[in-house]
Amino acid sequence: MLNTLRKIVQEVNSAKDLKAALTIIVQRVKEAMGSQVCSVYLLDTETNRFVLMATEGLNKRSIGKVSMAPSEGLVGLVGTREEPLNLEDAASHPRFRYFAETGEERYASFLGAPIIHHRRVVGVLVIQQKERRQFDEGEEAFLVTMSAQLAGVIAHAEATGSIRGLGKQGKGIQEAKFIGVAGSPGAAVGTAVVVLPPADLEVVPDKAVDDIAAELQLFNQALERVREDMRALSAKLATQLRPEERALFDVYLMMLDDAALGSEVTTVIKTGQWAQGALRQVVGEHVNRFELMDDAYLRERASDVKDLGRRLLAYLQQERQQSLVYPDNTILVSEELSPAMLGEVPAGKLVGLVSVLGSGNSHVAIFARAMGIPTVMGAVDLPYSKIDGIQLIVDGYHGEVFTNPSEVLRKQYAEVVEEERQLTQGLSALRALPCETLDGHRMPLWVNTGLLADVVRAQERGAEGVGLYRTEVPFMIKDRFPSEKEQLAIYREQLAAFHPLPVTMRSLDIGGDKALSYFPIKEDNPFLGWRGIRVTLDHPEIFLVQTRAMLKASEGLDNLRILLPMISGTRELEEALHLIHRAWGEVRDEGADVLLPPVGVMIEIPAAVYQVRELARQVDFLSVGSNDLTQYLLAVDRNNPRVADLYDFLHPAVLQALRMVVDGAHAEGKPVSICGEMAGDPSAAVLLMAMGFDSLSMNATNLPKVKWLLRQISLSKAKELLAQLMAIDNPQVTHSTLHLALRNLGLSRVLNPASAIQA
Numbered sequence: 159m160l161n162t163l164r165k166i167v168q169e170v171n172s173a174k175d176l177k178a179a180l181t182i183i184v185q186r187v188k189e190a191m192g193s194q195v196c197s198v199y200l201l202d203t204e205t206n207r208f209v210l211m212a213t214e215g216l217n218k219r220s221i222g223k224v225s226m227a228p229s230e231g232l233v234g235l236v237g238t239r240e241e242p243l244n245l246e247d248a249a250s251h252p253r254f255r256y257f258a259e260t261g262e263e264r265y266a267s268f269l270g271a272p273i274i275h276h277r278r279v280v281g282v283l284v285i286q287q288k289e290r291r292q293f294d295e296g297e298e299a300f301l302v303t304m305s306a307q308l309a310g311v312i313a314h315a316e317a318t319g320s321i322r323g324l325g326k327q328g329k330g331i332q333e334a335k336f337i338g339v340a341g342s343p344g345a346a347v348g349t350a351v352v353v354l355p356p357a358d359l360e361v362v363p364d365k366a367v368d369d370i371a372a373e374l375q376l377f378n379q380a381l382e383r384v385r386e387d388m389r390a391l392s393a394k395l396a397t398q399l400r401p402e403e404r405a406l407f408d409v410y411l412m413m414l415d416d417a418a419l420g421s422e423v424t425t426v427i428k429t430g431q432w433a434q435g436a437l438r439q440v441v442g443e444h445v446n447r448f449e450l451m452d453d454a455y456l457r458e459r460a461s462d463v464k465d466l467g468r469r470l471l472a473y474l475q476q477e478r479q480q481s482l483v484y485p486d487n488t489i490l491v492s493e494e495l496s497p498a499m500l501g502e503v504p505a506g507k508l509v510g511l512v513s514v515l516g517s518g519n520s521h522v523a524i525f526a527r528a529m530g531i532p533t534v535m536g537a538v539d540l541p542y543s544k545i546d547g548i549q550l551i552v553d554g555y556h557g558e559v560f561t562n563p564s565e566v567l568r569k570q571y572a573e574v575v576e577e578e579r580q581l582t583q584g585l586s587a588l589r590a591l592p593c594e595t596l597d598g599h600r601m602p603l604w605v606n607t608g609l610l611a612d613v614v615r616a617q618e619r620g621a622e623g624v625g626l627y628r629t630e631v632p633f634m635i636k637d638r639f640p641s642e643k644e645q646l647a648i649y650r651e652q653l654a655a656f657h658p659l660p661v662t663m664r665s666l667d668i669g670g671d672k673a674l675s676y677f678p679i680k681e682d683n684p685f686l687g688w689r690g691i692r693v694t695l696d697h698p699e700i701f702l703v704q705t706r707a708m709l710k711a712s713e714g715l716d717n718l719r720i721l722l723p724m725i726s727g728t729r730e731l732e733e734a735l736h737l738i739h740r741a742w743g744e745v746r747d748e749g750a751d752v753l754l755p756p757v758g759v760m761i762e763i764p765a766a767v768y769q770v771r772e773l774a775r776q777v778d779f780l781s782v783g784s785n786d787l788t789q790y791l792l793a794v795d796r797n798n799p800r801v802a803d804l805y806d807f808l809h810p811a812v813l814q815a816l817r818m819v820v821d822g823a824h825a826e827g828k829p830v831s832i833c834g835e836m837a838g839d840p841s842a843a844v845l846l847m848a849m850g851f852d853s854l855s856m857n858a859t860n861l862p863k864v865k866w867l868l869r870q871i872s873l874s875k876a877k878e879l880l881a882q883l884m885a886i887d888n889p890q891v892t893h894s895t896l897h898l899a900l901r902n903l904g905l906s907r908v909l910n911p912a913s914a915i916q917a
């Protein structure tokens with residue numbers, strides 16, 4: 159059964175459009191189940207009716223014509239109950255409804271399964287048979303499994319259909335909305351530029367080209383270069399491989415030949431497809447054919463074809479990378495955005511970001527917020543490889559992307575963009591004013607930095623210090639570990655830029671979703687694995703070099719503070735403190751005149767919450783990493799869009815933990831700050847201030863909004879609100895109560911300028 163399922167899904171996946179996908183589904187399912195009828199009904203959301211979209215066995219002329227409301231017929235019943243329905247004699251069921259045009263009167267038994275994607279019913283899959291009989295458990299299980307597997311494929315094919323052939327590539331503009339996760343607030347209207355990970359054939363988009371001769375030339379150059387590589391590889395391995403093993407290279411060369419892959423790709427390019435798209439198509443067809451073979455040896459050949467495809471693609475992309483143009487108002491779209499991709503767009507052209515994978519707490523989203531670029535993460539249904547060059551709207555407040563927006567919608571969002579600009583401008587007047595509540599409570603606002611651009615933005619916005627400098631950022635944009643000297647220069651720049659304000663430098667926090675290309679960590683559960691302090695304690699040479707660089711950089715400035723990430727208990731802390739003292743001794747022996755800086759720990763693992771007093775006793779300050787603390791307390795991967803709606807820093811358990819940390823730190827007489835994204839959320843900042851945090855550290859973009867809000871409220875009012883919220887056990891109620899309270903105080907202005915459009 160598994161094999162049959164796999165084959166069907168694979169075949170459906172490579173169908174060229176929704177119609178073809180549905181046709182394959184009904185044919186293959188009917189065959190596999192030995193039934194006389196198989197049909198797919200899809201829910202048309204505009205008319206709210208299930209429409210017969212494909213059938214094998216019923217009258218084909220009724221396709222697209224027969225439809226029923228959810229309250230009608232057996233199909234409607236399966237759709238509304240969201241459960242399979244297995245009937246021996248369909249006609250005797252009270253909900254049976256007969257459609258003469260389908261010719262279904264001949265079929266007695268009925269088995270229907272709902273097709274559900276992300277909790278939403280998208281359709282119903284039905285099989286029918288002439289004889290009266292109950293389908294058995296195995297058959298029912300097969301159909302249910304089939305429809306669960308097909309749900310994503312159908313949703314994807316549907317989405318692709320809604321934007322296929324549009325934009326640059328055709329006419330018939332049609333608006334479509336894709337739901338993701340809010341990544342960075344703000345709205346953007348612009349043009350999609352799809353960036354591909356290097357040499358990933360599966361995600362190459364279709365793209366129409368006018369200059370066919372140029373594409374052919376590109377492809378032939380790539381072919382020649384791969385041929386050369388193959389010959390060189392074969393020669394190089396001549397002494398290590400037996401002749402029959404080396405024959406593989408001859409097979410590769412043959413595959414590349416004009417009569418095989420080469421000529422097929424050329425044929426597709428001549429239809430007007432660009433070389434990369436033609437390559438994906440041809441390689442995909444070959445791979446599918448090989449993978450469906452029963453012979454294990456031949457199945458293995460699929461990987462040879464893939465390998466060749468990847469090599470050709472790498473050369474084609476090299477050529478294209480040099481010629482990639484970013485239009486004004488670029489909206490960068492990728493399967494998985496990386497911080498490095500953001501840096502490649504020329505300044506001033508980037509207005510929005512869309513990532514298919516990742517969530518609002520992925521590090522790329524954190525950078526996007528720091529840069530103030532509206533971002534949608536986790537747009538899992540967006541057929542991103544097909545949208546290069548089309549118009550997009552990114553709504554980073556609600557986590558929504560609109561493809562081919564109508565003129566009306568575009569205008570509405572253009573107004574939001576303008577309103578946001580004016581708001582930012584208005585807030586810049588706050589720069590020189592202190593963050594002080596109506597009743598005179600001072601709340602120091604610090605910034606999180608990492609990117610170079612953060613320094614200027616932080617200064618423009620009147621930050622009072624750096625609460626978190628993510629040192630991994632300069633490590634991530636290099637192709638090897640930076641030397642002590644290189645690090646020293648980078649840290650010195652950071653410390654000098656803010657001097658005399660304090661700068662909190664965190665020791666290298668890699669692992670999780672922060673990878674160094676030159677130090678790969680492959681794990682099944684990266685967020686529970688080798689991360690942060692665990693890596694650097696295992697590699698004291700990395701930790702010592704970094705600490706020495708920080709200490710030397712602080713000479714004469716004395717505004718350095720060191721922060722330790724991912725501490726789960728006192729032993730790790732003691733080991734890290736020992737290394738810091740060692741590094742301090744070393745640099746002083748080398749003649750540097752530096753003070754031992756204040757050292758702090760991040761409270762971001764639940765264990766640290768329960769040991770807060772023991773930890774606080776040994777350090778100078780604490781800083782809560784609410785991004786990780788939330789993910790670990792709620793067991794919700796901060797990077798996974800599927801569970802993004804469960805990730806909630808206002809969850810009662812998180813609020814309780816935060817209060818425990820503040821009380822614990824203060825009981826030991828130590829200051830406590832918070833540097834997770836929560837601190838930069840204006841409404842959450844009100845609560846954090848009320849809890850007693852000594853400073854809030856956030857991205858520079860949000861700082862003016864937080865300052866504005868805290869200046870409009872009194873500490874006593876904030877405390878009242880906190881007390882009210884701490885008594886609530888349901889996170890949804892917490893959110894609505896907080897929102898309502900701020901609205902009643904007339905303070906919701908800074909929260910969401912796009913709310914009117916969605917209302």
Ligand code: PEP
Pocket residue numbers: 524626628667762782783784785786787833834835
């Ligand atoms: C946190 O976890 O809240 C934090 C500030 O660190 P990062 O987001 O870099 O993991």
Ligand code: MG
Pocket residue numbers: 723762783785786
């Ligand atoms: Mg963290």
